[in-house]
Amino acid sequence: MTELQFNSWQTIQDEVLRRIHVRDWPPGAVIPNEADLAKEFGCARATVNRALRALAEAGILERRRKAGTRVALHPVSRATVDIPIIRQEITGRGQAYDYRCMSRSVTRPPSRVIDRLGIQGGVDCLHVTALHLASGAPFVFEDRWINLATAPDAAEQSFDALSANEWLLANIPYTHGDIRFAAEAASEHDATVLETSHGEPVFVMERVTWDHDRAITFARLCYAPGYGIVTRFGSAP
Amino acid sequence: MTELQFNSWQTIQDEVLRRIHVRDWPPGAVIPNEADLAKEFGCARATVNRALRALAEAGILERRRKAGTRVALHPVSRATVDIPIIRQEITGRGQAYDYRCMSRSVTRPPSRVIDRLGIQGGVDCLHVTALHLASGAPFVFEDRWINLATAPDAAEQSFDALSANEWLLANIPYTHGDIRFAAEAASEHDATVLETSHGEPVFVMERVTWDHDRAITFARLCYAPGYGIVTRFGSAP
DNA sequence: GAGTGGTCTAGACCACGGT
DNA sequence: CCGTGGTCTAGACCACTCG
Incomplete structure (x- = not known):
C-alpha cells in the first residue's frame, strides 16, 4: 500500500536488509516472491532480482526455485580476499x-x-x-x-x-x-x-x-x- | 561475421575468457564495447553486460565509463572465504x-x-x-x-x-x-x-x-x- | 561534448524442483 | 503439476569521465 518509490536495486537491497535487521524477516523466514516485491516497490521484477541475487551471493539470502527466497539460517560471513602478485x-x-x-x-x-x-x-x-x-x-x-x-x-x-x-x-x-x-x-x-x-x-x-x-x-x-x-x-x- | 549463437551470458563469459587465455585480448588491452559485442554475439546488450560484470567482480576485467573495458593488468586472485559460526x-x-x-x-x-x-x-x-x-x-x-x-x-x-x-x-x-x-x-x-x-x-x-x-x-x-x-x-x- | 558502462522497464519463455 | 527464480530481449535514459 505504501507505494513509496524504490526505483534502484541498491535502494531495494537496503530496504530488504533493514527488514532483516529489524527481524521483520527473521532468519529462516521465507520472504515474498519477486513478483510481489516488485509490485510493492513499484518497480520491474528484474530490479528486485538484481537486489536479491546480490544478497544471495553475499550469503545473506538463500534462493531456490519453487521454494522461494529465505533469510539464511546460519549467517556465514563471506569475505573476499584479494591475492596479488x-x-x-x-x-x-x-x-x-x-x-x-x-x-x-x-x-x-x-x-x-x-x-x-x-x-x-x-x-x-x-x-x-x-x-x-x-x-x-x-x-x-x-x-x-x-x-x-x-x-x-x-x-x-x-x-x-x-x-x-x-x-x-x-x-x-x-x-x-x-x-x-x-x-x-x-x-x-x-x-x-x-x-x-x-x-x-x-x-x-x-x-x-x-x-x-x-x-x-x-x-x-x-x-x-x-x-x-x-x-x-x-x-x- | 561468425554469427554463431552465444545466447547465454555464461557462454559469452566462456568465450571472453577464451579470448583472454589465447592472448587474443592480452592483459591491459581494451576489449570492444558492449554494443559491439552484443552485435557480434547476436544477443542483447544486457546479456553481454551480465557476463562482463561478473568477470569484473572476479577481478579479471576492469571497467570504467567512457574508458571502456580492459583486461586486468595485474591479475589478482580473488578468493571468497566463508566464515561460519x-x-x-x-x-x-x-x-x-x-x-x-x-x-x-x-x-x-x-x-x-x-x-x-x-x-x-x-x-x-x-x-x-x-x-x-x-x-x-x-x-x-x-x-x-x-x-x-x-x-x-x-x-x-x-x-x-x-x-x-x-x-x-x-x-x-x-x-x-x-x-x-x-x-x-x-x-x-x-x-x-x-x-x-x-x-x-x-x-x-x-x-x-x-x-x-x-x-x-x-x-x-x-x-x-x-x-x-x-x-x-x-x-x- | 560525447562515448561508455550502469541501470531500469515490460514482457516473455524456460528450468528446476516442491507438492 | 505449476509456482518460483533464472534468464533473455529490445529499447530507453542516465551518470560518469575521458579527451
Whole structure:
C-alpha cells in the first residue's frame, strides 16, 4: 500500500536488509516472491532480482526455485580476499621489491606434492625455490613445483630474474585454484632463508592452480614473521 | 561475421575468457564495447553486460565509463572465504561441539582493543573469554570484547551456555566487519587453554564487527595447532 | 561534448524442483 | 503439476569521465 518509490536495486537491497535487521524477516523466514516485491516497490521484477541475487551471493539470502527466497539460517560471513602478485603486494606498500632465485631443478616431486597436484607417479616437475624481499628484508620464501606436462615452456625458463610467480601468471592460463592458509613452525631451512629462528611461527599459504582439470603448479609461500592478511565482509564502508 | 549463437551470458563469459587465455585480448588491452559485442554475439546488450560484470567482480576485467573495458593488468586472485559460526564449523566436520565459558567481566579494554573498536576512552566493555571444543579437544580459544554502548543487552547475558559468538549473531544486527588472519606464537595462557606449548605456532583470526559506524565487538580467535583455512578462486570445479 | 558502462522497464519463455 | 527464480530481449535514459 505504501507505494513509496524504490526505483534502484541498491535502494531495494537496503530496504530488504533493514527488514532483516529489524527481524521483520527473521532468519529462516521465507520472504515474498519477486513478483510481489516488485509490485510493492513499484518497480520491474528484474530490479528486485538484481537486489536479491546480490544478497544471495553475499550469503545473506538463500534462493531456490519453487521454494522461494529465505533469510539464511546460519549467517556465514563471506569475505573476499584479494591475492596479488608478490611484487605488487610489496611495491603497493611503498617498499622496494627484490627477487632472488635460490634453486632450480627437474625432479620427481615428493608424494605430498604429487597428491596435491593429482598427477600420476613418475612425472617430472620443475622445482624452483626463491626469496622475495621487501626493501632488502626477506618477505616471503617461495617453494614451487611446476607440472611440466601442463606447462612445458617453463623448462626453458631460468627464473633468475623473473619469478615463477610472475612468469606463470603472464604465460600459462589458468581457470581456478585452491588456497590454504595456515600457521606453521619455521623449518630449519625456512628460518635460515627468512632470517628468523627455527620453530618461529610463520604464516603459510599453499596454492594449487589448475587449467580445467590439469594441474599447473603447487606453491608453498612462507611469509616472514609479522605477516597477516586483512579483509572485509559486508557492504557498508 | 561468425554469427554463431552465444545466447547465454555464461557462454559469452566462456568465450571472453577464451579470448583472454589465447592472448587474443592480452592483459591491459581494451576489449570492444558492449554494443559491439552484443552485435557480434547476436544477443542483447544486457546479456553481454551480465557476463562482463561478473568477470569484473572476479577481478579479471576492469571497467570504467567512457574508458571502456580492459583486461586486468595485474591479475589478482580473488578468493571468497566463508566464515561460519564456530558451532557449525565443528559439527560440519562430524565432531561433537562443546562450549566452556572461562571468564566474564566489565572492564575498560586495553588501548589495543580501544583502537580497533574506534571508541572513545573511558567506555566500559564486556570482556568474555571462552573455549570451543571439538569432540572434547580444544578447538579455538575466543577472547572477545563487546561494546556495551552498541549492544547494551549483552550485559544481561551470562554466556554460560550460549557463546557470545552465537548470541551476538542472533541478536545484534551488523552491517560489515574487518578480518585479519595471522600466525602467532601461543602465549602462556593460550597454550594452557589449548593444551599445547608456549610459543607453539597458532592460527589467529581477529574480527571487528560493525553496525554502520558503531563498533559492536572485537574478537580474537586463537585456533589449536593444525588449523587451516581452505578456499578457492576462479570458476571451474 | 560525447562515448561508455550502469541501470531500469515490460514482457516473455524456460528450468528446476516442491507438492 | 505449476509456482518460483533464472534468464533473455529490445529499447530507453542516465551518470560518469575521458579527451
